[in-house]
Amino acid sequence: MSTSGPGDADIELFAERYRDLLAAMPDAIVVVNETGSIVLFNDEAERLFGMPAARVLGQSVEALVPSPLREAHQAHRGRYAAAPQRRSMGAHRALHGLHADGHRFPVEVSLSPLRIGTRSFTISAIRDVSERMRHQQALEAAQAAAERASAAKTQFLSRMSHELRTPLNAVLGFTQLMQLDDRHPLPAPQREQVHHVERAGRHLLAMINDLLDVSRIESGALSVSLEPLDVGEVAAEALAMTSTQAREFGVLLLPAAGDTTLHAHADRVRLRQVLINLLSNAVKYNHRGGRVELAIRAEGRDEVAVAVADTGIGMNEQQLAQLFQPFNRVGAERGPVEGTGIGLVIARRLAEMMGGRLEVASHSGVGSVFTLTLRAAAAVHAPARAERGEPVAAGTADAASLDVLYVEDNTINVEIIAAALRLRPAWRLRHAASGAEAIAQVQRARPDLLLVDMHLGDMTGLEMVASLERHPALAGITRVAISADALPRKVRQALDAGFERYLTKPLDVKALLRCLDDVAARVRPVA
Numbered sequence: 001m002s003t004s005g006p007g008d009a010d011i012e013l014f015a016e017r018y019r020d021l022l023a024a025m026p027d028a029i030v031v032v033n034e035t036g037s038i039v040l041f042n043d044e045a046e047r048l049f050g051m052p053a054a055r056v057l058g059q060s061v062e063a064l065v066p067s068p069l070r071e072a073h074q075a076h077r078g079r080y081a082a083a084p085q086r087r088s089m090g091a092h093r094a095l096h097g098l099h100a101d102g103h104r105f106p107v108e109v110s111l112s113p114l115r116i117g118t119r120s121f122t123i124s125a126i127r128d129v130s131e132r133m134r135h136q137q138a139l140e141a142a143q144a145a146a147e148r149a150s151a152a153k154t155q156f157l158s159r160m161s162h163e164l165r166t167p168l169n170a171v172l173g174f175t176q177l178m179q180l181d182d183r184h185p186l187p188a189p190q191r192e193q194v195h196h197v198e199r200a201g202r203h204l205l206a207m208i209n210d211l212l213d214v215s216r217i218e219s220g221a222l223s224v225s226l227e228p229l230d231v232g233e234v235a236a237e238a239l240a241m242t243s244t245q246a247r248e249f250g251v252l253l254l255p256a257a258g259d260t261t262l263h264a265h266a267d268r269v270r271l272r273q274v275l276i277n278l279l280s281n282a283v284k285y286n287h288r289g290g291r292v293e294l295a296i297r298a299e300g301r302d303e304v305a306v307a308v309a310d311t312g313i314g315m316n317e318q319q320l321a322q323l324f325q326p327f328n329r330v331g332a333e334r335g336p337v338e339g340t341g342i343g344l345v346i347a348r349r350l351a352e353m354m355g356g357r358l359e360v361a362s363h364s365g366v367g368s369v370f371t372l373t374l375r376a377a378a379a380v381h382a383p384a385r386a387e388r389g390e391p392v393a394a395g396t397a398d399a400a401s402l403d404v405l406y407v408e409d410n411t412i413n414v415e416i417i418a419a420a421l422r423l424r425p426a427w428r429l430r431h432a433a434s435g436a437e438a439i440a441q442v443q444r445a446r447p448d449l450l451l452v453d454m455h456l457g458d459m460t461g462l463e464m465v466a467s468l469e470r471h472p473a474l475a476g477i478t479r480v481a482i483s484a485d486a487l488p489r490k491v492r493q494a495l496d497a498g499f500e501r502y503l504t505k506p507l508d509v510k511a512l513l514r515c516l517d518d519v520a521a522r523v524r525p526v527a
């Protein structure tokens, strides 16, 4: 370390006094005088800039600054001298130092004024931040790559969901229609066969949904939105949706017991999904004449438990130890009951995502109790059921005429909807094969209801509706979305864009009719 020669005796004294400290400093210390000449250059400065002190002392400090910063540096220095104060300039300001070999390196600089008698100096502490910047850049690159991968995975899932559901829509749509068409009833043996096709299709659909859920949970793409929910109400929905299966299996499904007024923090759709899974298992792994009971109770002051108990085949210790493992059906794969062995894995993960847990107690040959425990919530005033988009009982609105425009580019789907709407003879169905054609048709005659496929050839359903909304004469038509894309984000987007309902393919024909009856009753109430 050196100081400049004669003339800067004050600095010489300073350097002498702090010799050891300046030598041990991890930062490069450079002191300049009032004219910007370097008067002190410590050991670390020599190393950092690759120059011996003897070469830089007395030179202008700009010698250490690379172009193009050098040009502006003198002005900066002047401004600093006019109002000197302690100041830090972070690495983000793209500050660079210049090494003797010509390469530039990013630095972080702290400036402090130094007054000795009547003299004013400036001390700069300079630190090389190349390493830190490299880490930061690597981190940012890794983060960007992870975000890209996650986006690609989400897109892949969305496509998978769409691609797999579209053919299933044809299978399930036509089998349901064949069974529902009273004017052309199927002969008994074929009725039975078609029923098998439909059941197999539904099983395939359930597997697709489960697989998508598993991968969405794993990739973090699945999120839950928690709200205080009336547990009894959601349980009643799940019981209603399992009742047909219970009848088929000859199992008695009892109405919800316990305190059905309790509320818990949960995601409505996911809570229903978990309960349906537990109820469906309790029915499937049971005997003819067996019973299933769902009971709701408070667990202390903070929790609500929903227990699904059955008098079914039960499980032994060994089976229980393997439960909740993906694709492990703990022996049921050898039995007659259809399944995939991932329902409970999903149910437990969903319970955890809702801040709860799922536990089981079981005895072989006696039965099982699955208990879902959730965080208790205070009761809230909930809107009436119909307002929340849940199909209610079958309506009779077909007596009113209704002009429906179906916007869809897939002809199979058009046939399915056309056949389904023949069950509502008073309604008129028009069809548009593209977004542009739909807009033209609406301009010619405004329909009562738009049924919109979300993936049209020329635009998305959202874009088509947005362009209708831009014209006052075409805006505000009641609309229902039909899409093979069941990702919750897509559903939310459509509901936010003013769609009344979002039906997913494969269509449940009865649910479609219920939904349309409901919408029709409001659009064209029967006098």
Ligand code: ADP
Pocket (backbone or CB within 6 Å): 277, 281, 282, 283, 285, 310, 312, 313, 314, 315, 323, 328, 329, 330, 331, 332, 333, 338, 339, 340, 341, 342, 343, 344, 345, 367, 368
């Ligand atoms: P799946 O029913 O599709 O096989 P689950 O993940 O829902 O898959 O269940 C995993 C396994 O746990 C089932 O295959 C069955 O062997 C067993 N199981 C689940 N629920 C019950 C129950 N209530 N009674 C007896 N066994 C059950």
